[in-house]
C-alpha cells in the first residue's frame with residue numbers, strides 16, 4: 241500500500257457497524273429444496289407443481305433472508321419479490337410448459353426429461369445480443385481473453401470466476417443460461433493477471449466494471465487480489481472501479497455480519513482513500529428491496545467507505561411496470577444517498593414473453609415516474625436497451641410531418657460518434673426491442689447500420 245494511503249487510513253476511523261448482524265447464517269434453497277420452503281407448503285399443490293415444472297427449465301435459487309424479509313406471503317402470487325425470485329407458470333410458453341409437465345407427471349426417465357429440457361432452453365434464445373463473440377478481446381498472440389468484455393472504449397467488463405453465481409436468482413435474469421449449467425455460455429476468468437495485463441496495455445480504459453453472476457458472492461480475499469494491484473502507478477488510468485451487485489437486495493449481510501464483511505468494508509475504504517472512485521452498481525427493481533433494516537444498514541456501511549452506490553435495473557411486467565413503483569423507489573434511493581442511474585428494457589431471452597413491457601409503455605412509465613420526483617432522482621436514464629450496437633434510449637414519441645415516430649439516441653455506441661445523435665423509428669405500440677423497430681421518415685435503414693455490419697463482420701472474422 242502506498243505510504244500516503246496508510247497515513248490517511250490511520251487518521252480516519254473506519255465505520256463502526258451497528259450490532260445485531262453477527263452470525264446470521266446464509267441458507268439457500270434451489271429446485272431440489274422447493275418442498276423444504278416453509279411458506280410454500282401453505283400454497284395449493286397445483287401451484288407448487290407449476291413451480292417444479294418451470295424451475296426444471298429456468299434457474300431457481302432463493303435464500304432465507306428473501307423468504308423472511310422481502311416477500312409478503314399474504315400477497316401471493318402478486319407480491320413483486322415473489323415474482324422476482326419464484327418460478328411462475330406463465331414464464332414458459334404453454335407448449336413448453338405442457339411438454340415438461342407431462343414428462344414430470346408421467347415420471348419420465350432422466351434422459352428423456354433432460355433432452356426435452358435442453359430443447360426448451362435452446363428455444364429461449366440463450367445467447368442474446370452477440371454477448372460472446374463480439375465483445376471478447378484477444379491478446380497480442382490472438383488468444384481470446386475469457387472473462388473480459390470490452391465493448392465501449394472507456395469501460396472494461398470483468399467476470400471473475402469466483403463471482404459467477406448470485407445470492408438468489410432473478411426470474412428474468414438475462415444471463416440465466418449460465419446458471420443452468422451451460423458451460424459454453426459461461427464467461428469467466430480465473431486469473432487476476434489476465435485482467436491486469438489487459439488493463440496495463442489499454443490506457444484508454446478509465447472504468448473497470450466487475451460483474452457476474454455477482455462479484456459480491458466472492459470472498460473478500462479474492463476481490464482483494466483483483467482490486468489491490470490496481471493501486472499501483474501502472475493503473476493510474478483506471479479512475480473508476482464499478483462493482484455490479486444484487487447483494488444489497490438478496491444478502492445485505494454480506495456488508496454487515498458475514499465473516500469477511502469487515503475486511504470488505506476496509507478494502508473499499510482503502511481503494512477510495514488511495515484515490516479511486518469506487519461505485520457499487522446496485523441492481524434494484526422495487527422499493528421493497530430498500531425497505532428492511534439490514535438493507536439500510538448495508539447501504540450506510542458502504543457509503544461510509546466513501547464509495548458511491550448507483551442504482552440500475554430493468555423494467556419488468558409483474559414486478560415494476562408502474563410509474564408509482566419507480567417514483568417511490570427513486571425517491572427512497574435518493575433519501576438513502578443512492579444515485580439513480582439506468583432504467584433498462586428487459587432483454588430478448590429466457591422468460592421474455594412473461595416480463596416484456598412494450599417500448600411505448602416503457603417510455604410512458606419512465607416519463608410519468610420522472611415527473612413525480614425531484615431533479616436529484618432525474619439522474620436515471622432510460623428506458624435503455626443494451627443491444628449489440630450499443631445502449632439505445634427511447635427518448636420519446638412525437639410526430640414529424642404527420643408520421644408518428646419514436647425518438648431514439650445512443651447512450652453508448654460501439655462507435656462513440658453514434659452517441660447523442662437523435663434518430664427515428666416508426667411508432668409501433670407492440671415493439672419491445674431495437675430489432676422490432678423500423679426506420680421512419682422514408683429511410684431504408686438506421687444511420688449506424690452499415691457501419692455496424694462492417695464492425696461485426698470484422699470482429700467475427702478476426
Ligand SMILES: *Cc1c(COP(=O)(O)O)cnc(C)c1O
Pocket residue numbers: 389391392395396397449626631651652
Ligand atoms: C452499460 C455497459 C457499460 C457501461 O456503460 P456506461 O454508460 O458507462 O454505464 C460497459 N460495457 C457494457 C457491455 C455495457 O453494457
